Amino acid sequence: MARPVLVAGAGIGGLTLALALARRGVSSEIFERAAVLDEVGAGVQLAPNASRALDALGLGSSLDAVAVRPEGVFVVDAPRGRRLKEIPLGLRAERRWGAPYRVVHRADLQAVLLAAVLAEPSAALTLGATVTAAEETADGAALVLDRDGGPDRREGAVVVGADGLRSVVRDAVKLPRAVRETGLVAARAIVPAAALPEAFPVSHVSVWLGPGAHMVVYPVRGGREANVVLIGAVGDAAPEARVARWAEPARALVAAADRWTDWPLFDRAPAPRLRRGRVALIGDAAHATLPSLGQGAAFAIEDAVVLARLIAAGGPDPLAAYEKARIMRAMRLPEASRRQIAIDHMGGLAARARNLALAAAPTGALLGGLDWIYGWRDAEA
Ligand SMILES: Cc1cc2nc3c(=O)[nH]c(=O)nc-3n(C[C@H](O)[C@H](O)[C@H](O)COP(=O)(O)OP(=O)(O)OC[C@H]3O[C@@H](n4cnc5c(N)ncnc54)[C@H](O)[C@@H]3O)c2cc1C
Numbered sequence: 001m002a003r004p005v006l007v008a009g010a011g012i013g014g015l016t017l018a019l020a021l022a023r024r025g026v027s028s029e030i031f032e033r034a035a036v037l038d039e040v041g042a043g044v045q046l047a048p049n050a051s052r053a054l055d056a057l058g059l060g061s062s063l064d065a066v067a068v069r070p071e072g073v074f075v076v077d078a079p080r081g082r083r084l085k086e087i088p089l090g091l092r093a094e095r096r097w098g099a100p101y102r103v104v105h106r107a108d109l110q111a112v113l114l115a116a117v118l119a120e121p122s123a124a125l126t127l128g129a130t131v132t133a134a135e136e137t138a139d140g141a142a143l144v145l146d147r148d149g150g151p152d153r154r155e156g157a158v159v160v161g162a163d164g165l166r167s168v169v170r171d172a173v174k175l176p177r178a179v180r181e182t183g184l185v186a187a188r189a190i191v192p193a194a195a196l197p198e199a200f201p202v203s204h205v206s207v208w209l210g211p212g213a214h215m216v217v218y219p220v221r222g223g224r225e226a227n228v229v230l231i232g233a234v235g236d237a238a239p240e241a242r243v244a245r246w247a248e249p250a251r252a253l254v255a256a257a258d259r260w261t262d263w264p265l266f267d268r269a270p271a272p273r274l275r276r277g278r279v280a281l282i283g284d285a286a287h288a289t290l291p292s293l294g295q296g297a298a299f300a301i302e303d304a305v306v307l308a309r310l311i312a313a314g315g316p317d318p319l320a321a322y323e324k325a326r327i328m329r330a331m332r333l334p335e336a337s338r339r340q341i342a343i344d345h346m347g348g349l350a351a352r353a354r355n356l357a358l359a360a361a362p363t364g365a366l367l368g369g370l371d372w373i374y375g376w377r378d379a380e381a
Pocket of ligand 1: 008010031032033043045046129131132163168186285295297298
């Protein structure tokens with residue numbers, strides 16, 4: 001493909017795509033509306049499926065310099081502060097799924113991806129360029145742009161919408177832009193590791209389950225800080241009030257976090273399409289999901305490496321092949337994430353039954369339930 005692949009959006013999906021294309025000798029141009037790429041302070045979990053793809057792109061050692069490999073996940077009954085289960089990660093995860101489980105600050109992940117993309121002469125990144133439309137041309141596809149200097153238009157071989165939740169490229173794929181209200185909001189904060197109560201060891205991911213809300217805590221920045229995400233209903237009280245009936249360590253942690261950022265949560269009903277003609281979608285633009293399985297970014301990474309491989313292979317219709325390869329998985333994630341959050345937020349008797357079942361479940365069975373997500377590997381890998 002002599003003409004470049006045009007990519008809308010330089011988020012995790014767009015950057016991974018440009019890098020994966022470059023590694024296979026395909027040129028790309030990315031257009032990002034932000035004038036500077038500066039991720040908000042928050043973490044991201046890179047489960048083995050994401051790690052495997054990033055490692056294959058040669059990013060493993062750069063990631064290990066900034067990430068933490070947690071030993072496991074502590075699942076805790078939040079009102080009582082009682083540990084229900086430890087789901088082992090660490091070496092056990094690596095053995096089972098063939099790649100490490102990492103947790104990382106989003107800014108660090110973005111910096112690793114960005115440095116790798118900028119080092120590739122065949123990947124060109126333009127900041128401050130808002131995509132206003134995508135369209136097919138007689139023999140390719142084009143992006144219509146709004147830039148500092150005024151309107152612009154770029155033509156390429158294909159267009160990929162990696163423009164996130166509010167994707168405008170969806171119009172060209174004839175999919176609705178509308179997102180689903182979930183009624184949930186994520187409050188996110190970064191806390192120094194020294195301020196963490198003992199119940200939240202930096203060696204582990206901690207998941208505290210309460211009625212109508214749950215909290216996820218894990219180390220970032222090599223373990224010097226912790227990412228805290230508290231998810232509950234929109235319009236409910238401030239974080240302190242949300243955990244008022246939870247055990248003391250949770251209340252102490254929430255009190256220690258002084259700067260919260262609210263992040264209303266949306267997802268999309270699964271769509272039966274990932275492309276139309278020479279325009280395709282990846283990541284949140286294609287299948288926005290709740291964060292309850294920690295897989296939104298991971299699926300964007302999976303999409304990117306599959307699409308890059310198929311474009312580079314140069315078959316008769318790479319985007320159709322991409323859709324075929326990804327559609328079932330893309331449709332499964334949002335619904336699975338919804339089911340998970342319903343379980344996480346149970347109260348009363350349902351929560352007691354869940355807790356009993358979780359405590360009694362054999363570890364192997366819990367790990368087996370994650371195989372479809374973490375065990376993913378690209379056809380070529
Ligand atoms: C609270 C929370 C916790 C999460 N935790 C995890 C986790 O642990 N693990 C995980 O895998 N996922 C997690 N996710 C999900 C993950 O953040 C997203 O799924 C992921 O960022 C999607 O990547 P993307 O590249 O598709 O979109 P984005 O990262 O949103 O990137 C889209 C990019 O496109 C740009 N853009 C948008 N519109 C335009 C336009 N018109 N023109 C040009 N540029 C444009 C944006 O500025 C942005 O840079 C979490 C999400 C939330 C809310």
